[in-house]
Amino acid sequence: MTTVKFDGTPAGKVLVVGGYGAVGAVVTAALAEWFPGLVVPGGRDEVRVRRLGGVRVDVADAEGFAHALDECGDVSVVVLCVEPPDAGIARICLERGIHLVDVGATPRLIDAVADLHDVAVAAGASAVLSVGVAPGLTNLLARRAHEAVGGAERLDLTLLLGSGEQHGGDAVRWTVEGLAEPVTARPRRTGLPGYGTRTAHPFPFSDQHTLPRTLGVPEVTTRLCLDSRPLTAALFAARRTGLLSAARRPGVRRMLTGAFRRVHLGGDGFAIRADARSGDRRAFWALTGRGQGRITGLVAAHVTRELLTGTSPTGVHHIEQLPDLSGVPETLAEHGVVLHASGLPDRSPGR
Known part of the structure; x- marks a missing residue:
């Protein structure tokens, strides 16, 4: 090379x-x-x-x-x-x-x-x-968890984002487009440092498409929740009912992007957790920080x-x-990013 x-x-x-x-x-x-x-x-x-x-x-x-x-x-x-x-x-x-x-x-x-x-x-x-953060830090934590179990058969990535952060137009538009895409994976309850146990919902982050190729892991799913529990519940309820499928149309996508940019109900913190499983071996890495952008x-x-x-x-x-x-x-430690776990036995709640 x-x-x-x-x-x-x-x-x-x-x-x-x-x-x-x-x-x-x-x-x-x-x-x-x-x-x-x-x-x-x-x-x-x-x-x-x-x-x-x-x-x-x-x-x-x-x-x-x-x-x-x-x-x-x-x-x-x-x-x-x-x-x-x-x-x-x-x-x-x-x-x-x-x-x-x-x-x-x-x-x-x-x-x-x-x-x-x-x-x-x-x-x-x-x-x-x-x-970046996702993809980016999620990929790096996924590799650590993958190596901690000696080669994962499955990776579950969980991302919590602060719904109070001011995001750029491209980021909000990408999120709206993601909410309009169909999903097959199920929600998962996961313990996140500083935020307790949260229900995260499958979301089409690119890391879950990349990691099967780069790490050779057969099954990878990335899930998303927001720091605001009510906003998370409302957003993904709207997706389940099909209300957000209209975001595939450019006019509706622009309208929803503008509306979402005006919503600031939470803070600017975020958390990432990567769980790896191989047989009866389980490990995770997690980190928290502030200001995703x-x-x-x-x-x-x-x-x-x-x-x-x-x-x-x-x-x-x-x-x-x-x-x-x-x-x-x-x-990134000098910028407030904190690693909370490293290849420890997983005792978080199950599905």
Whole structure:
């Protein structure tokens, strides 16, 4: 496997696409502290990016994006904090030998970028997918739990999100789309540090599609609940009755996205738990933190720093496939992220 070695200071700049958004602003600030003068924020609002010393980029305009790369000069890494319509932007980066960190969470788009593995290898570029909280930290905890039981037959991932946090439009729209998708798995009651036992409902996070391939686990299910119990119950009751299926229509999706962005009933805390089972062996890892968007940005920043200063394999990889990124949860301790369990016997309530 070919690797790329960087020595402390990147050879070129870091372009953060969506660099003034909820996640992108965190990425930009963290990287600017580590690599002063080398971080360029990008976005569609030309006034805002010029004020920040950045460039205008639109991920829906592949030709314009290529011109923006030329305008920036020598770019080493692109951090995608907004989701493009397809893998065209990733292809442009990787064909040029530019490394990529993708915060995207849509399985279809993640798979399309993963298909560019040979393109990246040929150009000597590295790309990291599944970067953030979910996917991201969920993937890393899943790997730890998987290894704790000597190879899991089943993984159950549980995510609790703070319903009081102000999320960006892309994140809310993605959540609305997920609520409209049909599910077959059942809800599960799980003990979450600091939140007690909660009922979490199956939700189409991309980690459950990725981990069977990257870890070789036959069955993976990710479930979601909110810190507000009444809001969780109401939301998933509406899904069971089919009321949210209309969100597949663009007009209804826009209306629901706007409505959900105005709902702030809880706090900004989150919790993750990964349970692994193999025969009679059970183990879990869990963590808690505050500010999902902020932590997503910090995960992306740490991944980018590793690409720039470490030895990374060329090609396209998910975060859990890179051993050098396994310690990311510990690096977030100074930002309030706390690991609560590590491969301990599971005594939480059953289903």
